[in-house]
Amino acid sequence: MEKWAATIIANAISTYALDTICTAAGVLLVASGLLSGLDFRDAVIILALSYLLWAGGLSTSLAANWRLLESTGTSTSLLSKLAYDVAGHWTRRGGIRRTLSAAGYVVFELAKESPYYLGAFGLAFASDVISGEEALVFLAGANAGAAAYEFALGRSTRFLIGIAGKTPYASFEEEWEPAQYLTDYYSTVDADERNTIAFFAEAARRMPADxxxxxxxxxxxxxxxxxxxxxxxxxxxxxxxxCNLDEITRWIEGEEEAHDWQPFVRYTLRCEGGDNPSGTAVLEREQLTRAKSTTLLRVDMRNDRPLAGAQQCYATVLTAYCVDSATDSLDDWQACMRRVVGLVRPGGTLLVAALGRTRGYFVGGKAFPSPFLEAADMEKLLRDYFPDSALTVRTVSVPECTPHGFSSIILAEAHGRFPPPTLVQA
Structure with a gap:
């Protein structure tokens, strides 16, 4: 009930603010005389253009509203909150919840427009105070005001979420939920993973074989x-x-409740050159992966011996959205990343994916940390271990992932790790 109470209060405040801004903007545009003398056709065109402006502002507030729903369970739109809650009872798929909550938000905002149409055209038809053209100009001004309002609302909401979300972050030991993570991020092959999988599939061609x-x-x-x-x-x-390894075990053992990875297998095969992988090809890659996944082990990158005391080094080490997704400290990221690099044998390959330029990401409305990593940070560290000629670091923009808390990713491949320095004893 507290979340609904907060939503109702926020909705009342936002509706009053929107009405005030839109009315003032519409009246000022008519009173200014800037668009006086327009014929009806031109006034309609101006109104249509104002809706494009409004849509641009709305896109900002939609993204912020989703982050607000995911992080706090509240919204500035009653209908969006209702759609979000109903969808949450119906499905755990984040994409469906986001679509329905966005639809509720847009419908509610459009409903707020109706009084302006009724008032403007009612006055135009009932009296000679304003003309039909002036009514359209008023509506165009109201839309411009709405666009400014939506943009400001979206930016301020994101700013406030950022302040509130700086600390504390959720605890991995106590609050991490593998099932929620899989639902939020892996119901479909989204933009971040389309880029990551394609990058890894290409880089794997150059990793040491067998x-x-x-x-x-x-x-x-x-x-x-x-x-x-x-x-x-x-x-x-x-x-x-x-708990993460238990989820992996369920898939390896073929349990019914295990996550369905076939869309990702199919996309991997496409990246490897299969235009339309058959169902048989997908099953064969799944079976091959099960057969080759021989060992599951607990690791801790905070430990100087991250493999729980083992000293094995590997020809290829892949780490994706791990080191960067466990700390908000760049110094800690560097220390942990060096320990992971230390697991690559001389001459070996390292493949990395990381979130770019973000302080955190959301899983089930909970914020988890990230150190605002940039490609330059990744490149600087890897140059200590790999030759420049065999190092690739790139940043990929993924604005579709903004509701998750990030809008870019960093991808890196490095081959031919330098041998560790030899200690010379006196």
Whole structure:
């Protein structure tokens, strides 16, 4: 009830503010005389253009409203909040909840427009105070005011969420939910993973063949493992949380409640050159991945021996959205990343994906940390271990992921790791 109470109060305030701004903008535009003398056709064109402006402002507030719903369960739109809650009872798929809540938001905003039409055209038809053209100009001004309002609302909402979300972050040990993470991020192959999987599939062609590979920080996911299966002799999957490894085990053992990774397998095969992979090809890659996933192990990148005391090094190490997704400190990221790089044998390959330029990301409305990493940070660190000629670091924009808390990712591949320095004893 507290979330609904907050939504009702926010809705009342936002509606009053919107009405005030739109009315003032419409009246000022008519009174200014800037568009006086327009014929009806030109006035209609101006009104149509004002709706494009309004749509631009609305896109900003829609993204912010989704983040507000995910992080607090509240909204500035009653209908959006209702759609979000109803969808939450019906499905756990984040994409459906987002679409329905956005539809509720837009419908509610359009409903707020109706009084302006009734008032403007009612006055135009009932009296000679204003003409039909002036009514259209008033509406265009109201739309311009609405656009400014929606943009300001979206930006201020994101700013306030950012302040509130700086601390504390959710606890991985106590608040991480693998099932929620899979639902929010892996119901479909979204833009971030389309780019990541394509990058890894291409980079895997250059990894050492027929040698063991390690996926460090695999999480409860397997979508990056499929690209390694055709090259590695065996694959070891490591994660800090046992609950994530339990999710992996369910898939390896073929349990019914395991997550469905077939869309990601199919996309991986397409990236490898299969234009339209058959169902048989997908099943074969799944079976190959199961067969080659020989070891699941607990890892801790905060430990100088991150493989729980083991000292094995690998020909290929892949770490995706792990080190950067566990701390908000750039210094800690560097220290942990160096430990992960230390698991690559001399001459070996490292494949990395990370969130770019963000302080955190959301899972089930909970904020988890990220150190505002930039490509330059990644490149600077990897140059200490790999030759420039064998190092690729790129930033990819993924604005579709903004509701999750980030809008860019960093992808890196590095080959031919330098041998560690030899200690010379006196």
């Amino acid at each position: 040698e063991p590979a390690l996926v460090f920080g695999v999480g409860p996911t397997l979508h990056h493992v499929f690209a390694l299966a055709s090259r590695a002799s065996e694959i070891h999957l490591g994660d800090y949380l046992q």
